Amino acid sequence: METIKCIVCGKNKTTPYIEVSDRLSQNPELYQLVKCDCNFVYLNPRPSEDNIATHYNSPNYDPHNFSKDNKLGKIYKLVQWVTVRWKFRKIASFYQSGKLLDVGGGNGEFADFMALQGWKVYLQDKISKLDNLSDSKNINTVQNLETIKDDEYFNVITLWHSLEHIHNIEKLYFQINRLLKPDGILLIAVPNINAPERTFFNKTWAPFDAPRHLYHFQLKTLNELCSKYKFKIVRKYSLFQDTPYNILLSIEKNKPFQIIKGVLVFYYSIIVTLLRGPEHSSSILVICRKA
Numbered sequence: 137m138e139t140i141k142c143i144v145c146g147k148n149k150t151t152p153y154i155e156v157s158d159r160l161s162q163n164p165e166l167y168q169l170v171k172c173d174c175n176f177v178y179l180n181p182r183p184s185e186d187n188i189a190t191h192y193n194s195p196n197y198d199p200h201n202f203s204k205d206n207k208l209g210k211i212y213k214l215v216q217w218v219t220v221r222w223k224f225r226k227i228a229s230f231y232q233s234g235k236l237l238d239v240g241g242g243n244g245e246f247a248d249f250m251a252l253q254g255w256k257v258y259l260q261d262k263i264s265k266l267d268n269l270s271d272s273k274n275i276n277t278v279q280n281l282e283t284i285k286d287d288e289y290f291n292v293i294t295l296w297h298s299l300e301h302i303h304n305i306e307k308l309y310f311q312i313n314r315l316l317k318p319d320g321i322l323l324i325a326v327p328n329i330n331a332p333e334r335t336f337f338n339k340t341w342a343p344f345d346a347p348r349h350l351y352h353f354q355l356k357t358l359n360e361l362c363s364k365y366k367f368k369i370v371r372k373y374s375l376f377q378d379t380p381y382n383i384l385l386s387i388e389k390n391k392p393f394q395i396i397k398g399v400l401v402f403y404y405s406i407i408v409t410l411l412r413g414p415e416h417s418s419s420i421l422v423i424c425r426k427a
């Protein structure tokens with residue numbers, strides 16, 4: 137385990153926030169989340185980069201589990217079908233074609249869709265299976281951003297739920313700054329610690345996801361992190377599709393009335409997000425440009 141300073145303000149002034157267990161493991165070990173004076177919540181101490189891989193091995197890890205051919209898997213695939221098109225439209229309002237780098241792109245569903253739309257796509261991921269891609273010839277895969285050459289410039293760089301998994305944020309932004317065109321756009325989607333459903337689930341709120349999720353952003357701290365690395369947010373959105381997903385994963389199995397609770401929390405959360413906007417959504421998407 138390693139201890140770190142706040143990645144947003146660089147200071148070391150934190151108070152305990154919450155202790156959570158690994159929702160995918162029988163291991164009784166508790167992980168400590170801390171809250172910095174600047175309001176940023178993060179996992180501290182945390183497994184080092186060299187030791188994190190074992191925590192992704194659970195057969196119950198959702199991106200793997202949901203791709204199965206059961207009822208939940210079918211719902212997940214439908215939501216994913218809608219979501220990749222939603223993401224595509226957000227990008228198309230800036231650029232209709234070009235070069236895209238998907239950081240932490242997992243099994244490549246988004247990269248694949250973009251390649252089919254004519255984009256030249258690079259996918260970076262350390263642990264991913266790309267066997268199911270239909271247009272793999274238009275996709276370059278890399279394990280590390282460092283290996284992408286200096287003459288490869290991207291119009292678009294995306295981090296769909298990957299920022300919260302990345303250990304070395306300084307190195308990440310250095311690479312993004314190196315690889316993104318001066319007029320390019322950076323899209324970052326992360327779970328929102330101000331999600332309306334969080335208080336109903338407390339320690340079992342799935343996006344705490346210790347020790348895989350290292351950071352817990354809200355719009356303010358995400359904005360501060362981007363400013364620190366010379367990016368400004370030009371648009372922000374609520375990811376409504378993450379509300380049912382988070383609730384489904386947070387529900388405590390085998391307890392009575394959980395389905396009723398889930399439905400009520402779902403309607404409450406959607407109404408709050410509709411009324412109060414991305415700052416109070418389950419996940420936030422921000423689109424940034426170089427400042």
Ligand SMILES: [Zn+2]
Nearest residue numbers: 142145172174
């Ligand atoms: Zn801080």
